[in-house]
Amino acid sequence: MKVRATLACALAALTSACATPGAGEKGQLVPIDLPAPSAGSPAPRRVALVVGVQRFDDARWRPLRFAEADARDMAEVLRDPAHGAFDEVRVLTGGPTRLEVLAAMRDLGALSRDSRDTVVVYVSSHGTLARDGTGRLGRYLVMRDTRLDDVPRTGLSLGDLESAFDALRSRRKVLVLAACHSGDGKSLLPEDVAAELSSLKAGFFPPPIDEVSRARVVLAASDFGETAREDEKLGHDVYTHFLLEALRMGLDRNGDGAVTAAEAHDHARRATYAFTGGRQRPSAESSEVGADAVVLAGRIERTGRPELYSYAQRLDGFTVRVDGTDVGDLPGGVALASGPHRVQLTKGGGPEILDARVTLGPGERVDLAHLMDRSDRWEIAPRLAALGFLDAKSRLDVAGGPAIGPALAVVLREWPAPGLVLRVDVAAAAGRATLHQGEQEAPFDYSVLTGGAAVAWRWAPAALGGTAFLVGPRLSAVWLERRFDLALAPPSQTYLTFAPGLLAGVTVPLGRRLTLGAELQADWAVVRVDGQDRSTGFGALLLGAGWRL
Amino acid sequence: MRTRRVEWVATAALAGLLASCGSLDSPDLSTGVVAGRIDPAYAGGRVYLFGQPEVGQPLAGDGSFHLEVPSGRVTIVALDGKDRAGLLAADVPGADAVWVGPAPAAAGGGDSSFPGSPGPPLPLAGFIQARAGPTTGPVSTDARFTVSGTDVAGVAPSAAGDALLGPLPPGVFELRVEAPGFAAASVAVTVVAGGTVVADVLLAP
Numbered sequence: 001m002k003v004r005a006t007l008a009c010a011l012a013a014l015t016s017a018c019a020t021p022g023a024g025e026k027g028q029l030v031p032i033d034l035p036a037p038s039a040g041s042p043a044p045r046r047v048a049l050v051v052g053v054q055r056f057d058d059a060r061w062r063p064l065r066f067a068e069a070d071a072r073d074m075a076e077v078l079r080d081p082a083h084g085a086f087d088e089v090r091v092l093t094g095g096p097t098r099l100e101v102l103a104a105m106r107d108l109g110a111l112s113r114d115s116r117d118t119v120v121v122y123v124s125s126h127g128t129l130a131r132d133g134t135g136r137l138g139r140y141l142v143m144r145d146t147r148l149d150d151v152p153r154t155g156l157s158l159g160d161l162e163s164a165f166d167a168l169r170s171r172r173k174v175l176v177l178a179a180c181h182s183g184d185g186k187s188l189l190p191e192d193v194a195a196e197l198s199s200l201k202a203g204f205f206p207p208p209i210d211e212v213s214r215a216r217v218v219l220a221a222s223d224f225g226e227t228a229r230e231d232e233k234l235g236h237d238v239y240t241h242f243l244l245e246a247l248r249m250g251l252d253r254n255g256d257g258a259v260t261a262a263e264a265h266d267h268a269r270r271a272t273y274a275f276t277g278g279r280q281r282p283s284a285e286s287s288e289v290g291a292d293a294v295v296l297a298g299r300i301e302r303t304g305r306p307e308l309y310s311y312a313q314r315l316d317g318f319t320v321r322v323d324g325t326d327v328g329d330l331p332g333g334v335a336l337a338s339g340p341h342r343v344q345l346t347k348g349g350g351p352e353i354l355d356a357r358v359t360l361g362p363g364e365r366v367d368l369a370h371l372m373d374r375s376d377r378w379e380i381a382p383r384l385a386a387l388g389f390l391d392a393k394s395r396l397d398v399a400g401g402p403a404i405g406p407a408l409a410v411v412l413r414e415w416p417a418p419g420l421v422l423r424v425d426v427a428a429a430a431g432r433a434t435l436h437q438g439e440q441e442a443p444f445d446y447s448v449l450t451g452g453a454a455v456a457w458r459w460a461p462a463a464l465g466g467t468a469f470l471v472g473p474r475l476s477a478v479w480l481e482r483r484f485d486l487a488l489a490p491p492s493q494t495y496l497t498f499a500p501g502l503l504a505g506v507t508v509p510l511g512r513r514l515t516l517g518a519e520l521q522a523d524w525a526v527v528r529v530d531g532q533d534r535s536t537g538f539g540a541l542l543l544g545a546g547w548r549l
Numbered sequence: 550m551r552t553r554r555v556e557w558v559a560t561a562a563l564a565g566l567l568a569s570c571g572s573l574d575s576p577d578l579s580t581g582v583v584a585g586r587i588d589p590a591y592a593g594g595r596v597y598l599f600g601q602p603e604v605g606q607p608l609a610g611d612g613s614f615h616l617e618v619p620s621g622r623v624t625i626v627a628l629d630g631k632d633r634a635g636l637l638a639a640d641v642p643g644a645d646a647v648w649v650g651p652a653p654a655a656a657g658g659g660d661s662s663f664p665g666s667p668g669p670p671l672p673l674a675g676f677i678q679a680r681a682g683p684t685t686g687p688v689s690t691d692a693r694f695t696v697s698g699t700d701v702a703g704v705a706p707s708a709a710g711d712a713l714l715g716p717l718p719p720g721v722f723e724l725r726v727e728a729p730g731f732a733a734a735s736v737a738v739t740v741v742a743g744g745t746v747v748a749d750v751l752l753a754p
Contacts, residue, residue, distance in 0.1 A: 013699070080727075120629050178592045399575060414614040435575055435578070436577075437575070437577075437578040437643065438578070438579070439621075440578035440579065440620055440621075440642075440643035441578070441643075442576065442578055442642075442644060442645075443641055449681060473558065474585070475558070477573045480573065482573055484576055484644070486576055486642075486643075486644040486645045487581075487582060487646035488577075488580070488581065488582065488645060489574060489576035489643070490574075493572070493573050493574060494571045495569065495570070495571040495572060495573050496569060496571055497569035498569070498571050526569065527569075527573065528569065528571075528572045528573065529572075529574075529575070530573070530574055530575050531572070531574065543550065
């Protein structure tokens with residue numbers, strides 16, 4: 001078995017904030033959720049489990065140099081009354097096994113029974129990848145008893161660890177995984193997995209460490225596919241060093257007196273990036289990160305300055321510009337003075353993807369991703385539409401086609417719920433067709449007017465740079481008119497019906513506000529023709545530009 | 550809330566089936582209208598479809614007519630009510646009207662009244678002096694004469710055995726004769742304007 005030599009692989013730090021805003025606050029300005037003592041109940045506790053594994057029974061795992069030091073120093077800072085002031089910190093060093101770590105997680109659950117408790121779990125070790133019994137490639141942490149040739153059964157599955165973490169009652173919890181899974185640095189891959197990955201043309205990017213719950217945040221020492229590192233001079237893995245530094249130095253960005261998980265991570269992320277020359281980019285994942293009030297050091301003594309932040313993957317690398325001055329890069333957060341501000345997001349020389357005016361009060365925390373969603377909620381989209389029946393018979397005797405005409409769509413994003421859009425559209429077209437009866441033919445003119453409303457799911461993969469997909473149900477009204485220029489026929493016939501259907505579309509941003517979009521609509525309609533109800537399909541293809549308001 | 554939303558969508562979809570209004574009824578393209586005006590016209594003037602004489606109508610007071618006929622190529626027999634008759638050919642569009650004769654003043658489809666100019670005067674009508682009988686023997690007085698396609702049908706001869714058939718528009722017609730004890734017979738007869746053509750038809754047992 002080839003053991004890949006490696007640089008030290010740094011680890012991921014994760015902190016998860018659990019202050020869960022009320023349902024009505026989701027996506028809005030997020031107030032800090034200060035732990036409120038409740039009469040008659042014990043005060044919330046601050047507990048931690050810190051694990052460092054640097055020697056392994058299977059000699060094929062290269063020993064790490066600083067994993068135990070990482071754990072010891074993390075525990076020290078958390079215990080220190082001048083910093084973390086945690087009530088209880090349990091440390092597992094000296095080579096804990098997989099079962100010992102899982103047992104410690106269960107014990108942690110016994111220690112923390114209050115949802116207001118603050119819980120930190122920190123694990124520093126090798127990471128690896130292996131296929132489980134179903135063939136799915138999963139990520140594992142290497143424990144002392146983990147065997148390279150049987151990782152699925154002897155390694156600590158991230159899934160198992162996260163399940164145990166999620167089972168903790170606390171709503172303020174942080175999971176820090178100090179390991180990477182790139183096959184380099186602080187990780188080692190089984191040969192078959194390494195061979196499989198090396199055969200890929202593109203780099204291997206395993207999926208994010210699962211979807212995070214609202215109650216936690218994942219702060220990783222390195223981005224996916226990157227190598228985390230230990231450093232001889234620092235005596236720690238790089239990320240952990242700077243995370244500890246933030247706690248020890250009390251890097252309180254917003255001046256409220258406490259160092260939160262987000263503040264500590266932001267410092268560690270930026271410092272790690274600079275220290276490694278950009279080779280290691282710690283990341284964070286959470287829908288709630290930044291909104292957390294998970295205090296890792298100090299205590300909240302006053303209302304802090306307002307902050308802007310984002311850890312959304314789609315905003316990685318963007319620069320935050322406030323009142324014309326660049327104040328920071330994303331992911332991360334910046335603290336501002338209270339009052340009105342002009343907030344812009346840019347990347348390189350590209351156009352601003354956000355240009356909004358906000359007024360921030362003390363203590364307010366605004367997620368820039370939510371601000372983007374909120375500021376660009378409306379879109380007016382003129383379209384060119386091709387309308388027509390989906391069956392040939394109706395195209396012959398009701399309306400030919402497809403007929404080309406103008407259309408207009410109005411889109412309201414994030415309504416009626418996050419991730420959804422309301423889309424109202426209208427389209428019109430006219431044309432000329434020929435009615436056939438035996439050998440007789442009669443030309444006629446027709447008009448089609450359709451209007452509909454759809455509530456669609458909007459999906460914007462981060463990798464596609466703002467391109468969004470829509471799909472959802474749509475209810476429309478279809479108005480048809482036929483006009484015969486015949487002496488024995490009524491000059492005009494009209495028909496109105498309602499048609500349920502589906503909408504699918506894609507929107508591609510062309511700049512700050514301009515978009516290019518296409519939608520396909522398919523409706524089911526019953527049309528009464530010559531005294532008989534006809535079940536048919538009515539479709540529309542729309543293409544055009546859009547303007548976000 | 551979610552349940553109510555689903556119910557709303559389901560109800561709206563159902564309403565879509567029921568809440569339609571209007572209808573799209575295709576015109577019947579199997580028939581059309583032939584319109585025109587006969588001038589001069591007199592009482593008793595009429596038009597009918599050649600081949601289907603039961604499809605006809607008297608001329609209006611101003612000599613106009615508006616006759617619904619099968620669509621396609623048709624021939625109209627027009628009688629002025631006095632001494633003139635003619636055949637008017639027309640291509641009748643389905644569910645539409647066609648004016649025969651000079652273009653109407655307000656030409657164009659969609660106006661079924663066709664207030665147009667009269668056509669050229671009809672030619673003088675012609676007649677057929679018809680008799681029928683065996684090669685040897687007297688003419689039949691029981692024979693019945695029919696000019697195919699016209700309203701001249703089943704005409705009985707006089708006591709002398711002659712039958713004056715008309716008025717007929719100039720043209721070639723098939724004269725058919727049926728008489729008891731004889732096989733039916735027919736001959737082609739050319740009717741000339743203002744004249745009477747004698748047609749003797751031999752009857753065979």
